[in-house]
Every structure is written in C-alpha cells, then in structure tokens.
Amino acid sequence: MAGRRAEAWAGVVLTSPALLVFTVFMFVPIALTFWYSLHRYSGFGRMRWLGLENYRTIADDPTFWTALRNTAVFTAVSVPLSIALGLGAALLLNRWMPARGLLRALVYVPVVISGVAAGVIFLRLFDPVTGIGNQLLTQAGLPEINWQGNGAAAMVSVIAVTTWQGIGFGMVVYLAGLQGIPREIYEAAAVDGAAGWRRFRRITWPLLAPTTFFLVVYSIITSFQVFDVVYVLTRGGPGTSTTFLVQYAYDQGFNQRRQGYAAAIGMILYVIVLALTIVQWRLRQRRDASL
Amino acid sequence: MSAVGRRTFLKAVGAAGAAGWLGACSSDDDSGGGASTSGPLSGSATFTTWANDQEAAAFKKLAADFKAARGADIKIEVLPYDQIRTVVDRRLQANEAPDLFRVSYTDVGSYAENGALADLSDHFGDSFGDAFLPALWSAVQSDGKPFGVPHHTDTSALVYNKAHFAKAGITSVPSSLDQAWTWEQFTDVLRKLKAANPGVSPFAFNYQLFGAYRWFNTLYQAGGTLLDDALENPALDSAQTRKALEFTRSLYTEGLHAPSVLVKRPTYPDEIFPTQKISMIQAGDFLIPSLDAAIKDKFEWGVTYLMRDAGAATDLGGNAVVVTDGAKNLDVAAEFAKFLVTKENMQAFCERTTVLPVRKDLADAKLAYAARPDLMPVFQQQATTMPEGLVKAATSRAFAGINQALVDTMDQYLSNPSAGTDDTVRALTDGVQKALKA
Amino acid sequence: MTRIRVALAVAGVLVLMFPIYWMLRVSVAGTDELSTLPVALWPREWHLENFVEPWRQYPFLRWLGNSVVIAVVSVVATVGINLCAGYAFAKLRFPGRDLLFLLIISTLMVPIQVIMVPQFQLVIDLNLLDSLGGVILPRLAEAFGLFMARQFFLSIPDELLEAARCDGAGHLRTFRSVVLPLSGPLIAVLVIFTFMWRWNEFVWPLIVLTDSDSYTLPVGLQFLIQQFGSNFGPLLAMSFLSILPMLVVFAVFQRYFVEGIARTGIR
Numbered sequence: 001m002a003g004r005r006a007e008a009w010a011g012v013v014l015t016s017p018a019l020l021v022f023t024v025f026m027f028v029p030i031a032l033t034f035w036y037s038l039h040r041y042s043g044f045g046r047m048r049w050l051g052l053e054n055y056r057t058i059a060d061d062p063t064f065w066t067a068l069r070n071t072a073v074f075t076a077v078s079v080p081l082s083i084a085l086g087l088g089a090a091l092l093l094n095r096w097m098p099a100r101g102l103l104r105a106l107v108y109v110p111v112v113i114s115g116v117a118a119g120v121i122f123l124r125l126f127d128p129v130t131g132i133g134n135q136l137l138t139q140a141g142l143p144e145i146n147w148q149g150n151g152a153a154a155m156v157s158v159i160a161v162t163t164w165q166g167i168g169f170g171m172v173v174y175l176a177g178l179q180g181i182p183r184e185i186y187e188a189a190a191v192d193g194a195a196g197w198r199r200f201r202r203i204t205w206p207l208l209a210p211t212t213f214f215l216v217v218y219s220i221i222t223s224f225q226v227f228d229v230v231y232v233l234t235r236g237g238p239g240t241s242t243t244f245l246v247q248y249a250y251d252q253g254f255n256q257r258r259q260g261y262a263a264a265i266g267m268i269l270y271v272i273v274l275a276l277t278i279v280q281w282r283l284r285q286r287r288d289a290s291l
Numbered sequence: 292m293s294a295v296g297r298r299t300f301l302k303a304v305g306a307a308g309a310a311g312w313l314g315a316c317s318s319d320d321d322s323g324g325g326a327s328t329s330g331p332l333s334g335s336a337t338f339t340t341w342a343n344d345q346e347a348a349a350f351k352k353l354a355a356d357f358k359a360a361r362g363a364d365i366k367i368e369v370l371p372y373d374q375i376r377t378v379v380d381r382r383l384q385a386n387e388a389p390d391l392f393r394v395s396y397t398d399v400g401s402y403a404e405n406g407a408l409a410d411l412s413d414h415f416g417d418s419f420g421d422a423f424l425p426a427l428w429s430a431v432q433s434d435g436k437p438f439g440v441p442h443h444t445d446t447s448a449l450v451y452n453k454a455h456f457a458k459a460g461i462t463s464v465p466s467s468l469d470q471a472w473t474w475e476q477f478t479d480v481l482r483k484l485k486a487a488n489p490g491v492s493p494f495a496f497n498y499q500l501f502g503a504y505r506w507f508n509t510l511y512q513a514g515g516t517l518l519d520d521a522l523e524n525p526a527l528d529s530a531q532t533r534k535a536l537e538f539t540r541s542l543y544t545e546g547l548h549a550p551s552v553l554v555k556r557p558t559y560p561d562e563i564f565p566t567q568k569i570s571m572i573q574a575g576d577f578l579i580p581s582l583d584a585a586i587k588d589k590f591e592w593g594v595t596y597l598m599r600d601a602g603a604a605t606d607l608g609g610n611a612v613v614v615t616d617g618a619k620n621l622d623v624a625a626e627f628a629k630f631l632v633t634k635e636n637m638q639a640f641c642e643r644t645t646v647l648p649v650r651k652d653l654a655d656a657k658l659a660y661a662a663r664p665d666l667m668p669v670f671q672q673q674a675t676t677m678p679e680g681l682v683k684a685a686t687s688r689a690f691a692g693i694n695q696a697l698v699d700t701m702d703q704y705l706s707n708p709s710a711g712t713d714d715t716v717r718a719l720t721d722g723v724q725k726a727l728k729a
Numbered sequence: 730m731t732r733i734r735v736a737l738a739v740a741g742v743l744v745l746m747f748p749i750y751w752m753l754r755v756s757v758a759g760t761d762e763l764s765t766l767p768v769a770l771w772p773r774e775w776h777l778e779n780f781v782e783p784w785r786q787y788p789f790l791r792w793l794g795n796s797v798v799i800a801v802v803s804v805v806a807t808v809g810i811n812l813c814a815g816y817a818f819a820k821l822r823f824p825g826r827d828l829l830f831l832l833i834i835s836t837l838m839v840p841i842q843v844i845m846v847p848q849f850q851l852v853i854d855l856n857l858l859d860s861l862g863g864v865i866l867p868r869l870a871e872a873f874g875l876f877m878a879r880q881f882f883l884s885i886p887d888e889l890l891e892a893a894r895c896d897g898a899g900h901l902r903t904f905r906s907v908v909l910p911l912s913g914p915l916i917a918v919l920v921i922f923t924f925m926w927r928w929n930e931f932v933w934p935l936i937v938l939t940d941s942d943s944y945t946l947p948v949g950l951q952f953l954i955q956q957f958g959s960n961f962g963p964l965l966a967m968s969f970l971s972i973l974p975m976l977v978v979f980a981v982f983q984r985y986f987v988e989g990i991a992r993t994g995i996r
Contacts, residue, residue: 004822006899006900007821007822007823007900008821008822008823008824009823009900010817010821010823010899010900010901010904011817011821011822011823011826011900012823013901014813014814014816014817014821014901014904015813015814015817015818015823015829017809017810017813017814018810018811018813018814018833018870018875019814019829021810021866021867021869021870022832022833022836022870022872024851025848025851025866025867025868025869025870026833026836026839026844026870027832027836028847028851029844029847029848029851030836030839030844032844032846032847032850033843033844033846033847035847036846036847043846088741089738089741092734092737092738092741093738095734097731097734097735097738098735103738103739103742104987105979105980105983106742106745106746107741107742107745108979108983109745109746109749109976109979110745110748110749111925112925112929112972112975112976112979113929113972113975114928114929114930114931114946114947114950114971114972114975115929115931115947116929116931116947116950116951117929117947117950117968117971117972118748120752120950120954120964120965120968121748121749121751121752121965121968122748123954124751124752124755124961124965125748125751130763130768132751132768135767135768138767139767164745164748167745172986172987172990173990175987175990175991176987176988176990176991177991179987179988179991180991221837221838224840225840225841225842227840227842227931227932228929228931228932228947231931231932231951232951232954245840246840246842246843249840249842249843250842250845250932253842253845253846254936259846262846263843263846263847265843266840266842266843266844267843269840269843270838270839270840270843273838273839273840274835274838277838
C-alpha cells in the first residue's frame with residue numbers, strides 16, 4: 001500500500017511541471033478562446049457579448065468556406081505527396097550506398113529551414129518576372145507561369161514548398177520504420193521468391209502501416225496549421241486562393257480587429273482537426289482488429 | 292474634367308474661394324497651428340512610425356530640433372509598414388502603446404472609436420485646426436474632438452521610363468491636366484510600349500494591400516462613385532463601375548499590365564520599375580526619393596498626369612500623427628505633434644520626402660523639394676483632381692473596411708478573365724455595405 | 730542495381746538542393762545582376778559584402794543572440810519537462826493519469842494561431858510582453874515531445890525498473906539513475922525537434938516581441954524582406970546565416986536521429 005502511494009506521489013511530482021505549463025498556457029487559453037468567440041472584441045477597448053452570433057456569421061461567410069475548401073485541397077494534395085516521396089527516399093537510402101549518410105542528411109536539410117527562410121528562397125524561385133523558375137521554363141521552351149497572379153499556380157507554389165520541407169521528415173520516420181522490420185522476414189520472403197515490387201507490396205508496406213498511420217495523422221495536423229510559408233510567399237492571395245483557415249483566422253483577428261470572430265474560426269478548426277484524428281484512429285483500430 | 296474637376300476638390304477640402312489649396316493666401320496668424328506654448332519640457336516620448344530612408348532621416352532631424360528647442364527626448368521607432376498596425380494594436384492591448392504614432396487618415400477613426408487615442412482639445416486650443424486644410428483636419432477628429440495632427444498628403448500620377456517611350460516612338464507626354472490621355476489614348480500608348488519593348492510589362496497600378504483604394508482613381512475617372520451623398524450606402528451598382536472594372540481587367544488580359552502585380556500581395560510596382568521590367572507605373576509622390584536612389588543613372592524617367600475618362604481623378608493619400616490615450620508623457624507627445632506641423636517643420640518634411648503639405652499657409656508656397664523637384668508640379672496639379680466624394684469617403688471611419696473589401700475581391704476578378712463583372716460589383720457592394728455597418 | 734539507386738538518389742538530392750543552391754547563388758549577387766535577364770546560373774560577381782553589410786544596418790547579432798537564448802532555454806526546459814512527464818505517464822500509476830494524457834495529446838490538434846489571442850492576453854497579464862520569457866514559457870507546453878517521450882519509455886521493460894526498485898531505489902531515483910542513462914536517443918530526438926521548432930518559430934515571437942531589438946531571426950528576416958525590397962542579395966545572405974546554426978545542430982545530433990526516432994515508437 002505504501003508502494004502505491006509512493007508511486008502515485010512520484011507520478012504527481014514528475015508530471016507537475018508539465019501540468020502547470022499545459023494548464024496555464026493551453027487549457028486556459030483554449031477555454032478563453034471559446035469565451036472570446038462569443039464576443040465582439042477588437043483586441044483593445046471593450047468586449048461585447050454576442051452569444052452565438054459569430055458562428056452564425058461564419059455560416060454565411062463565403063471567405064470562410066473558400067478558406068476551408070483551400071485547406072482541404074492543400075491537405076489532400078500535400079500530405080500524400082510528401083509521404084509518398086518520403087517513403088521513396090527512405091527505400092532508396094535504406095540500404096548501403098556510397099555517401100549514404102550525407103545524402104540522407106541533405107534530404108533532411110529543407111526540414112530544418114524556417115518557414116520564413118523557405119518562403120524567402122521560393123519567392124526568388126517563383127518570382128514571375130525575375131525568378132529562376134520561369135527562366136528555366138522559358139529555356140526549356142515551356143510557357144511562363146504567373147505564380148502569384150494565378151490562383152492555381154499560387155496553390156501549386158505553396159504545395160511545392162511544403163512538400164519540399166516535408167519529404168525529409170517522412171524519410172527519417174520511414175527509415176526508422178524500416179529498421180524495425182526484422183531481416184528474417186525478408187529472408188523468408190526471398191525463399192518464397194518474392195522480390196522487388198511484390199516484396200514491397202506484400203511485406204514492407206503492410207509492416208510499415210503503423211509508421212504510415214503516424215505520418216498521416218502528424219502531417220494532417222501540421223498541414224492544417226501551415227502559416228509561415230503562406231505568410232511570406234502569397235499572403236493568402238491572389239484574392240483568397242491560398243487563404244487557409246489559420247491565415248483567415250489570423251487576418252480576421254489581428255488585421256481586421258475581429259478577435260472574437262477569429263476565435264470562432266479557431267474553435268471550428270479545432271473541432272475539424274480533432275474529428276479527423278478520431279476518425280483515423282477509429283479506422284486504424286478497426287483495421288487492426290480485422291487483421 | 293467635367294464631373295470631378297479641380298473645383299470639387301477645392302470644395303471638398305473646403306479651402307475658401309478661388310484661392311483654395313494651391314492658391315490659399317498665407318496666414319500669418321500664429322494662433323492656428325502655431326506653437327502656442329513654448330516652455331521647456333522634460334522627459335521623453337516614443338514616436339512609432341514606418342519610414343523610408345528619407346522619412347526616417349527627416350523625423351530624426353525633427354526630434355533633434357525638438358530636443359534642442361524644448362528639452363524633451365523623442366525616441367523615433369521605425370517599424371515595417373506592413374506590420375505597424377498589428378504591432379501598435381498589440382501594444383495598445385497591453386497598455387504599452389507608444390506615445391505617438393503615424394497613421395493613415397483612413398485609420399484614425401477606428402482607433403479613436405476604440406478609445407485608443409487621447410483627446411487633445413486642451414492642448415490645441417480652439418483655433419488650432421484653422422491652419423489646416425479642412426478635410427484633413429476633420430480626418431483627425433472624431434465626434435468633434437481632435438486626436439492628432441494632419442501631417443501631409445500625397446497623391447498618384449504616372450511615372451514612366453523615357454527610354455522605353457523613345458523606343459516606342461512616343462516623343463511627348465501630356466504637359467497639362469487638360470491634355471491628359473483619355474483611356475483610349477492611354478491604352479494605345481501601352482500597346483505601342485508592348486510592341487516596342489518585348490519582355491517588359493507596359494504598366495502597373497499601385498493598388499496593393501493598404502493602397503487598394505487607389506483603384507478608386509479608375510472608378511472615379513469613369514464617372515463612378517463609391518458611396519451615396521450621405522456616405523451611408525454603397526453606390527457601386529452602376530454602369531460606370533462595370534466600365535472601370537472591365538477597363539482594369541482588359542489591361543491584364545491584353546498583357547498590358549504586369550501580371551504579378553495584383554492587389555493582395557506585397558509586390559509593389561515601384562520596386563520593379565527601377566529594374567526596367569515595367570515601362571510605366573501609377574505611383575505616389577512620396578516614392579520619388581527612393582525611385583531616384585534606385586534608378587540613379589540607369590535610365591531617364593519622368594512623370595505625367597493620370598489618364599482620364601469621363602473625368603480626371605486621383606487618390607487622397609497621406610498620414611496623420613496621433614497621440615495615444617495611454618501616453619506616458621502626454622504633454623511631450625502633444626507638443627511634439629504640434630511641433631511636427633509648424634509651418635517650417637511641415638515644409639522641411641515635405642521638401643525632404645516629396646509629399647504635399649496640409650497647411651493652408653503652405654498651399655501656395657513654392658517648396659524646394661530635395662529629389663527631382665522638376666517632377667512635383669505634376670503631382671501638385673494632379674492633386675486638384677481628387678474627387679470630393681472620394682475625399683469624404685477616404686476620411687470616413689469605414690474606409691479601412693472598404694479598402695479591405697477591395698483587397699478581398701479584386702484579385703479574383705483581375706486574374707480571371709471569365710469572372711463575372713456583375714458578381715464582382717455585387718461582392719464589392721456587399722463588402723462596402725459590411726464595412727459601413729461595422 | 731546499386732548504381733541505379735545511387736543515380737536516382739543523387740538526382741533526387743540535386744533537385745531538392747537546388748533551392749538551397751539558388752539561395753547561395755543569389756546571396757552573392759548585386760541588384761543589377763538579378764534584374765538583368767537571364768540570370769546566370771553561376772555567379773559572375775561575388776558581392777560578399779552582402780553577408781557583412783546588413784550587420785551594420787540591423788541588429789542581426791542581437792537577433793541571433795535572442796534566437797540562441799530562446800532556443801537553448803526552451804530546449805533544456807522542454808526536454809526536462811517531457812522526460813519527467815513522459816516517464817510518469819508511461820510507467821507510474823496515479824489517479825487521472827490516462828485522462829490527463831488524453832487532454833494533453835488533444836492539444837496537438839490546436840493550431841497556435843487559434844489560441845494566440847488569449848495566450849497573448851495572458852502574456853500581457855504576466856507582464857511578459859516583449860520579453861524572451863514571453864516567447865519561451867507558453868511554448869513549454871509541447872505535446873508532441875511529451876508523446877514521443879512516453880512512447881520511448883513504454884518500450885523500456887518493466888523488469889529493468891523492478892530490478893532497480895528491489896535494490897531499494899525509490900521511483901525518482903530509479904528515474905534518475907536507471908532510466909535517464911538509457912534515454913540518449915530520445916534526448917537527441919527531442920533536442921533536434923525542440924531546437925528546430927523554437928529556432929524557426931515565427932508568428933508567436935512576431936506577436937510577443939514588439940521591439941525590433943528583441944526580434945528573433947525569423948522575425949528579423951521578415952522585417953528585412955520589407956526593408957530590402959528588391960535588393961535580394963543581402964536578404965538571401967541573411968536567410969542563409971539564419972539557418973546556419975540550425976544546420977550545425979542537426980549535423981551534430983543527426984547520428985542519433987534515425988535510431989532515436991525508431992526507438993520513440995513514432996513509427
């Protein structure tokens with residue numbers, strides 16, 4: 001009995017710093033965000049009670065729906081893309097080759113670059129007039145692309161940057177996953193004559209399922225939060241074609257001085273991401289159960 | 292010139308009689324706008340502003356002069372233009388606002404309404420405001436109380452690359468307001484420029500982000516109006532608005548406008564012009580020093596009048612300096628604000644940074660502009676074409692929201708040849724309506 | 730076969746590295762060179778002053794210092810908090826454990842822009858505006874690191890801990906003398922991730938730091954984007970310098986990285 005108490009006591013001691021920071025800087029602000037979302041508030045001056053008015057306004061706000069659709073499109077394209085390329089890089093660099101360590105490190109380099117710096121770099125690549133991107137296109141005999149004036153092209157440019165930054169992370173996680181696959185399984189498969197694509201399809205991919213699951217969840221969460229690159233590269237434009245929910249919330253709260261409205265958008269965003277995560281988790285559990 | 296000529300602007304700014312802004316008699320009356328108090332001060336105040344090199348230098352010089360004259364320190368803090376509003380807001384929220392800050396006329400109202408600014412009635416006295424052009428003096432007031440001083444105004448004209456014009460065989464440009472190009476002539480010029488200068492965009496507008504309202508130049512040139520006379524409802528649902536929208540977009544679809552220069556992104560044409568990738572830009576007078584510094588001897592450039600359609604029109608720009616409610620040193624802040632707009636100091640600032648003064652007694656003065664003084668008369672002339680309705684709207688508290696409606700709406704229309712003009716008019720009307728109600 | 734793999738890998742890496750190369754190439758260019766098209770792929774002139782000149786005009790060194798202090802303090806504190814809590818959530822039984830853990834994990838889904846408004850008010854109320862503490866403290870609540878730490882400790886066999894306890898060690902001492910020495914790979918991963926996140930963080934310092942002297946590098950960089958306008962040489966030079974320290978940290982710790990990730994069970 002004394003052992004139990006000591007254990008619980010140790011648990012409380014060890015978790016108390018975390019609980020303190022999470023309570024003060026996460027749980028309380030989340031609750032306050034909900035509270036703000038029921039008000040009209042400019043950031044300074046007085047708060048005015050609105051009840052659910054902000055949420056009703058959101059329902060009729062075309063820009064909100066555009067931002068939601070943009071976020072969905074962006075996530076649906078960039079998440080699979082960076083995961084697939086990350087897996088490709090991991091498979092390529094898993095087994096020994098000359099300078100393998102260096103190549104791995106280089107693939108990872110874009111990950112460690114700040115979104116702002118990445119934005120600056122790609123501003124130079126995607127500048128429609130003096131950018132090297134269009135220069136290379138012209139030299140290859142292709143038409144120039146108006147990266148910042150055309151909504152679709154601007155979205156492509158944002159996806160390009162985030163994918164560029166996402167591949168390395170996918171690769172490292174997959175490399176770790178590949179390390180966890182026992183050599184014996186491959187050897188057994190070799191006896192059965194499985195090789196190449198078949199071996200990947202039958203052994204590697206299924207055994208990497210938990211890795212993929214983690215990456216999908218993680219990437220969706222981060223892609224719903226992408227901000228810095230957009231802030232530097234497109235400002236959400238042209239028009240609202242690369243405005244995602246976080247940009248919209250930020251813009252409403254800090255540029256338009258509608259902090260209550262921004263909080264309401266934030267609450268909706270939170271619910272969406274939470275729901276997506278739960279759905280994926282459920283799907284995984286069901287699949288694990290059926291295996 | 293019919294609908295929106297010089298007279299309307301004169302009426303709008305309320306300058307008396309035919310003298311008006313550019314011809315106002317100088318006033319020797321020191322009680323208005325003069326330094327009515329001159330005793331020594333102590334302590335310090337912080338003045339937050341955005342600034343290009345010339346503006347920063349001018350403000351620093353004024354702060355040093357103020358220190359010498361009155362004994363109080365002014366700390367000049369320069370922030371990026373895109374961020375200053377956010378940063379000032381954050382500090383207001385934290386009760387750590389600067390004592391004074393620079394703000395566009397269109398933003399004074401919303402700060403005042405939120406109780407962020409200090410009522411300076413006691414510091415100014417009754418006749419202080421008489422020294423300024425009435426429209427701009429009213430722009431720094433809310434509910435009849437003054438919250439700051441009007442500091443300067445600026446406006447747009449056409450800045451062009453002489454070498455590109457020569458190549459296109461265009462040997463002369465309009466030399467007076469009456470001869471300004473019509474839209475047809477203007478489009479013709481752009482077509483010639485395009486043909487003669489491959490790989491170069493003929494033209495770009497300066498309506499980015501907080502400057503989106505500069506598109507209203509085009510609207511008013513077409514004879515359109517933004518708001519009804521009472522400034523209560525949008526008046527955009529008109530053939531003139533459609534014409535202005537279609538004209539603007541046609542420049543993009545015909546390849547006459549730089550494709551990457553739109554409304555929402557901070558791609559400013561004045562930064563591209565020195566690289567000779569754009570032959571002509573609509574640009575504000577305050578850009579002359581930085582253009583001059585960037586272009587140096589690379590090519591010759593000049594300025595001419597904005598194009599016109601049903602009439603001529605240009606925008607009211609410019610900024611005020613306001614004092615915050617939480618100013619730690621209200622006396623110093625208010626006195627510095629007054630110091631900034633004495634006749635000599637306003638003149639010095641305008642000369643150094645090529646902007647237009649807002650004091651009646653400087654309206655007539657010949658200023659010795661520091662950079663390219665040859666160009667300023669065009670801007671001064673062009674300034675007389677600010678439409679009355681636009682000046683009134685631009686100094687109303689809804690204008691920041693109206694500007695935002697443009698930012699959110701224009702790009703989709705301009706960058707998409709199949710976007711419906713009617714839909715855009717409707718979206719603009721909705722946006723303006725929302726801003727008026729907010 | 731290996732040759733094809735090498736060729737593919739090298740080609741892929743070259744594509745991925747091109748933007749970095751271009752950053753370096755532009756960083757030594759003068760304004761005229763960049764506005765004269767086409768821009769040469771290899772520099773014709775070397776404007777190395779681009780790397781020096783901005784230091785004179787802007788407090789780059791202060792920004793660097795701020796970034797270093799923020800990143801290092803954050804790393805030490807975050808890693809400490811996450812190790813302790815991760816271990817407790819993985820190996821100790823105490824009331825409310827699972828509920829608390831779930832609550833903490835659910836904060837992973839909260840975009841920081843969403844709760845920034847009240848967080849900011851909190852920072853003001855705690856009198857931390859424009860201070861490094863205001864940047865650091867709210868970010869100590871780092872659920873992802875805590876999640877990784879817990880996963881890692883779950884993989885440590887209970888027998889090992891029980892053996893230590895049989896020797897009479899208390900829970901805290903077991904943690905210190907048995908568990909921590911085993912946590913090298915975890916610590917490496919947490920250090921890299923935390924350093925990376927804090928070093929690169931943009932919006933939060935942008936909001937909290939209102940004085941240009943207290944900016945961090947990414948915020949300063951955003952400031953420079955506007956100040957330099959179209960003068961891209963110095964801008965890209967400063968961009969490169971701003972990511973250099975992060976590259977060094979990564980180079981030092983990357984040996985442990987894959988192993989660490991493998992063992993934190995996020996695969």
